[in-house]
Amino acid sequence: MPPDTPLDPLDHALITALKRDGRASLSDLALQLNVTRTTVRTRLSKLLASGEIAGFTALTKGDLADSPVRALMMVAITGTGTDRTVSRILTMAPVQAAHATNGQWDVIVELATDSLETLDKTLTRIRRLEGVSHSETHLLMSTRRAQPTR
Structure with a gap:
């Protein structure tokens, strides 16, 4: 194709x-x-x-146990350095993904850490990056996934 x-x-x-x-x-x-x-x-x-399907992955109980603290961080970026700022965010170990979006926030960052302390340190690092003007973070308390239909 x-x-x-x-x-x-x-x-x-x-x-x-x-x-x-x-x-x-x-x-x-x-x-x-x-x-x-x-x-x-x-x-x-x-x-x-x-490349339309980039691959397949499995999520194990261990994956969730290793990073039980999960959050979504909405980030507003000022200036023209959005790509550079997002690239820096993506180098941080707890960052799972960064999604460009519209509206009030420029980027939504998915985070997964082993503790609230690690999450707090990561949030502080992101907030201190050049270009980050403000942010808002939401902890993910639980996740429900669509069930396979068979």
Whole structure:
């Protein structure tokens, strides 16, 4: 699938099904999507080759135990150095991801740490970066995920 080829409804449905259950077999996906296993295998191969699906990952109990303190930090950045500031944020170990957004905040940062103390130190480091004008942080108390549909 060339990089400029738009995704069709079947591609979107396949991606949605895999987000719900990344372990689903080709047969299960074919049944859900009402297509053949060969169609699923071909589409999946093309989505992987094009980079539309970047990969698969597993989240273990250990991952959650190692970083039980999770938070979202909304960050406002002034000036023209947003890319540089975000690059610096991404070098910090507790940072899982940084999402560009619209509205009051420029970036939403996902954080996962082993303790509130480590979280506090990371928040302070981010707030002290050049260009960061203000921020707001929310602790994630619990997480519910969509269940696989089978």
